Amino acid sequence: MREGLIYKALSGFYYVESEGESFQCRARGVFRKKGLSPLVGDRVKFQIENEIEGYITELLPRQNELVRPPVANIDQVLIVMSAKEPEFSLNLIDKFLVIVESYDIMPSLIVTKKDLLSEEEEAFIQDKLDYYHSVGYSTHLISNLEDQSAMLHMLVPGINVLSGQSGVGKSSLINAARPESNLETGVISNALNRGKHTTRHVELIKTSQGYIADTPGFSSLDYAHIDKYMLKNCFPEFVAAADECKYRECLHVNEPKCAVKASVGETILQSRHDHYLQMMNEIETRKVRY
Structure with a gap:
């Protein structure tokens, strides 16, 4: 054996x-x-x-597991977004972060295609990444093949999962980290503004730092396993502020003397609370699955 x-x-x-x-x-x-x-x-x-x-x-x-992509014993999820083509989306970032947080896995955030940005656009995205960094996430804004060693610096020993929409540059990042993997890179579909699916199965690719899981790209996110009480704990800055809320089980929606709501626009990014309320609404109105 x-x-x-x-x-x-x-x-x-x-x-x-x-x-x-x-x-x-x-x-x-x-x-x-x-x-x-x-x-x-x-x-x-x-x-x-x-x-x-x-x-x-x-x-x-198992230490942990994800359903989609189906991978076990993950040490880090690298959420890969693009600055353009497809367009940068804070809403999508927050959904990915919530899902990774719900499995108690460490997320990091990579935004690719910096070379396509104007100075003003780059400053806007960097400002948002600075906020996520202040919350406790590792963040990176890179050109796809800017630096072949850059990808290796983002990896942790063990299993690293790349997750994000198709067409954001995941395969290009793997090729940069390990050129001999030579993965097929996708072509953006202008009609759909999302990438064609180039990865057809999950596979761990060995690097000097550990493993990278190349996973099928997807554009829909399922958080059916998350209830409203779990959701609020998937926003680290909400957890940090919640001790000052009047009510112990405050959901940071309509409750009086809510420290989280009081911090929105000051120490908490407005879009973070907006997206939280959207997700809360989806959770409260979704149909029960049998």
């Missing part, structure tokens, strides 16, 4: 790295009976059948 890391899942096979070797594995039927499914990023025990094939027999305990 050996232990290893699932670095790719494709067509019912799981590709496991163990002590510098790679094995193509199937999962034992016991996982289906238990309602379990191995994920990329899982540490597993497996039984070797021959030189290159085996069977996964056990999933080791």
Whole structure:
């Protein structure tokens, strides 16, 4: 019996790295009976059948997991947005941040395509990134291939997930961090103002710093697992101010003597509270799933 890391899942096979070797594995039927499914990023025990094939027999305990993209044991999520093409969106940034926070995973924020900006546009985006940095997030504004070493400085040891819309430059960033990966880069669809999907499966790509998970791009975000009480805790600056609220369970919406609302426009960015209220409304009006 050996232990290893699932670095790719494709067509019912799981590709496991163990002590510098790679094995193509199937999962034992016991996982289906238990309602379990191995994920990329899982540490597993497996039984070797021959030189290159085996069977996964056990999933080791997970630190965390994402449903979309399906990756386990994540150390950092790099939220990749573009400054242009598709257009920079604070609303989308906040939705991504909330989802990552809800899984108690460390997010970092990368905005690409700086080279397409005017000085005024760059100053606007940098000002917003300075705010997110003040809240506690690592932020970066870069040109796609500005500096091949820049991407490596953003990675943490372990598993780093790139997440964001298609067409924002995720594959280009991976190519910069590890040129030999040579991933296909996408072409922007002007009609839809979003990228064509170029990544078709989740795979961990090894770098000198750890692993990068290249994940299928997506433009819709699902936070059905988040309720209104969890939502307020996904905004770090709200948590910091909430001790001064009159009511312990203050939702920072209509309650009197709310310290969060009192800070909006001063120490809390107006757009952050606006997007919070939008998400709160979506959560309170969504249909119950059975």
